[in-house]
Amino acid sequence: MLRWSQIVAILKESFYFAISSLKNNLLRTLLSTLAIIIGIFTIISILTFISSLDKSVRNSVASLGGDVIFVQKWPWIFENDYPWWKFVNRPQVSYEEMQLLEKKLRKAETVSIVAGIYGRTISNKKEHVRNSVINAVSHGYEKVYNFQLEKGRYFTEYENRIGAPKIIIGNALAQNLFKGQNPIGQKVKILDKKFDVIGVLEKKGEGTVDFENSDNIAFIPFNYVRYLYGSYLKNLDITIKVKGKKGTDINELEDEIRGVLRAIRKLRPGDEDSFALNRASFIGDKLNDIFRSLSLMGWIIAAFSILVGGFGTANIMFVSVKERTFLIGIEKALGSPRYFILTQFLGEAIFLCLIGGLIGLFLVFLVVLAVNSFQSDLHLVLTLKNVIIGIGLSSVIGIVAGFIPAYRASRLDPINAIRKTF
Numbered sequence: 001m002l003r004w005s006q007i008v009a010i011l012k013e014s015f016y017f018a019i020s021s022l023k024n025n026l027l028r029t030l031l032s033t034l035a036i037i038i039g040i041f042t043i044i045s046i047l048t049f050i051s052s053l054d055k056s057v058r059n060s061v062a063s064l065g066g067d068v069i070f071v072q073k074w075p076w077i078f079e080n081d082y083p084w085w086k087f088v089n090r091p092q093v094s095y096e097e098m099q100l101l102e103k104k105l106r107k108a109e110t111v112s113i114v115a116g117i118y119g120r121t122i123s124n125k126k127e128h129v130r131n132s133v134i135n136a137v138s139h140g141y142e143k144v145y146n147f148q149l150e151k152g153r154y155f156t157e158y159e160n161r162i163g164a165p166k167i168i169i170g171n172a173l174a175q176n177l178f179k180g181q182n183p184i185g186q187k188v189k190i191l192d193k194k195f196d197v198i199g200v201l202e203k204k205g206e207g208t209v210d211f212e213n214s215d216n217i218a219f220i221p222f223n224y225v226r227y228l229y230g231s232y233l234k235n236l237d238i239t240i241k242v243k244g245k246k247g248t249d250i251n252e253l254e255d256e257i258r259g260v261l262r263a264i265r266k267l268r269p270g271d272e273d274s275f276a277l278n279r280a281s282f283i284g285d286k287l288n289d290i291f292r293s294l295s296l297m298g299w300i301i302a303a304f305s306i307l308v309g310g311f312g313t314a315n316i317m318f319v320s321v322k323e324r325t326f327l328i329g330i331e332k333a334l335g336s337p338r339y340f341i342l343t344q345f346l347g348e349a350i351f352l353c354l355i356g357g358l359i360g361l362f363l364v365f366l367v368v369l370a371v372n373s374f375q376s377d378l379h380l381v382l383t384l385k386n387v388i389i390g391i392g393l394s395s396v397i398g399i400v401a402g403f404i405p406a407y408r409a410s411r412l413d414p415i416n417a418i419r420k421t422f
Contacts, residue, residue, distance in 0.1 A: 032316045033356035035309030036397060039302045040360030044382075044390045046298030048364060052380045054291050068144050068279065069254055071101075071240035071261065075276035077286070090274045092234040095226060097264055098138065101240065104260045107253045109245045112141040115225055116237040122169070122190045122218060127177045133217045134190065136225035136236075144241040152184045152199030155221055163223035168199035172215035191228065195220065250279065306393070309356065310401040317349050317405035328409055329418035342410035349402020350395055357394025361387060 070076075073090045095113055102111035117134040137145075139160040150171065159166050167188060174183045174197075183197045204215050226233055244253040254277050265274055321328070328341060361382075368380045 029316060029352065032312035033309065033352060033359075035305050035312055036353055036356030036394065037309075037360045037363070039305030039309050040357045040390050040394060041363050042305060043298055043302035043393070044361060044364045044386050045367060046302070047295065047386050047389065048368060048380055048382050050291055050294050050298065051383055051386065052378060054287065055381075056378060057287060067244045067248070067250060067253075069242045069244075069250070069257055070276075070278040071097075071242065071257060072238075072276050072278060076278045086272070091265075092236075093238050093240050093275065094234070095138075095222065097261065098240045100264050101242065101257065101260060105242065105256060107244055107248045107256050108242050110140045110143040110243045111240065112144050113138045113222055113238065113240050114141060114145075115222060115233065116239075117191075117225070118237075120190060122173060122177065122188050124177050124186065124188050127179070129173055129176050129216075132173065132190075135217060135219050136222045137219050138222040141219070141241070144243045148202040149199050150202040151182070152197070154199060155219075160221045160223060163221050163225075163227050165193060165195045165224060166198045166221060167195035168201065168219040169197060170201045170215045170217045171203035173218060174200045190218070190220075193228075254279070306397060309353075310397050313349055313353055313398065313401035314405060316352065317345060317402050320348065321345065321405050321409045325412065326418060328412050329414045329416070332412065332414035333418065338410040341412075342406045345406035345409050346399065346402050349406065350398030353394045353398035353401070354391065357390050357397075360394075361390045364390075 071093055073092050074087055093113075098111055098113040101108070105111065115136040117136065119130075120132050120134050121128055121130045122132045122134075123129070137155075137160075139155065139157045142154050149168070152168070154168065155164075155166055158164075167190070169177070169183065169188070177183065177188060178186060183200055186197050187194050188197060189195075199219075201215070201217070225236075229236070242253065242257055244250060257277060258273065261275055262271075262273065267274065331341065365382055368382050371380050
């Protein structure tokens with residue numbers, strides 16, 4: 001069994017010979033390890049982008065609420081064999097259904113309704129913002145939608161019940177409309193009506209994917225829109241959001257909603273659901289497939305460079321063995337065991353590949369810094385996991401590429417090796 005002193009000696013020899021190879025054959029080594037550098041840079045760059053995007057998207061999906069069921073006309077995931085006209089003919093969810101669900105559900109903590117009004121212009125006396133999103137929400141919506149107020153307050157139950165002309169605006173809307181002034185108590189015009197600003201949403205952190213664009217969104221009482229639109233309310237994008245009680249299984253909550261809503265709509269046992277029950281996990285399942293495919297594509301692209309790099313490293317090691325055949329013979333004649341020779345050359349191959357891998361990782365780090373300095377939509381992070389993957393992959397390439405040359409070096413006959421002249 002190897003002693004620590006022997007292991008240290010082997011590592012020192014491997015390091016010495018690797019450095020000598022770099023110094024004496026710098027161009028050859030650089031060209032051979034270039035493919036390793038490119039391969040590690042490619043795969044770690046792709047993995048960094050995918051992991052950063054994955055984290056950002058999942059944070060946004062989590063903000064939708066893992067314990068929230070979205071009752072809607074349309075499903076988020078379409079099945080290939082389902083006729084689209086059946087969805088078109090479905091009735092829109094209604095305020096009355098929300099009230100009945102709120103009354104009859106036993107596993108629900110909060111039931112709220114939201115109607116989306118898109119592409120609207122919000123203005124005050126001096127400024128206006130086009131293409132804004134207006135969400136008409138009922139009381140309790142703040143409990144099912146994950147947001148924080150930077151200034152002001154939420155609607156009172158009375159304001160929502162009477163449909164008071166009050167509005168809560170996103171942070172970007174507040175900046176664009178009021179230019180640094182305090183928006184609270186100011187008036188804005190929307191839907192040809194004037195509203196009092198009672199709250200400003202907290203700014204979304206940079207580098208996040210925001211499904212609902214909360215910085216450019218505004219909330220108004222649902223009943224205001226209900227009275228304003230009347231029978232045309234059914235043409236809006238309406239969603240009933242149901243949040244389960246703490247500890248309630250999401251599947252049990254979904255089953256209860258389905259049973260109650262089928263009873264409300266008087267559907268017979270054999271009838272199909274005339275509504276969709278969506279939840280954030282549907283998006284998460286699809287994201288797993290998407291990011292898995294992206295990662296696979298990244299590995300395939302990088303594999304070609306890594307394969308070439310492996311052959312390049314193997315070529316260097318074969319040349320290194322040939323150039324040092326005389327020295328190998330001397331070492332073996334002095335009693336060096338086979339494992340010492342094998343480990344020496346194998347360590348050299350690993351060291352050379354690690355140099356290429358570390359250079360590739362350093363280039364990824366520089367790219368991450370450059371990208372983050374020029375944009376803030378997606379914050380890239382070179383994670384410790386990806387660094388370990390890069391180092392581990394470089395080591396594996398070194399082991400695979402260097403084993404055969406190292407093995408052949410360890411099997412050389414000392415007498416024949418010493419007879420070699422250069």
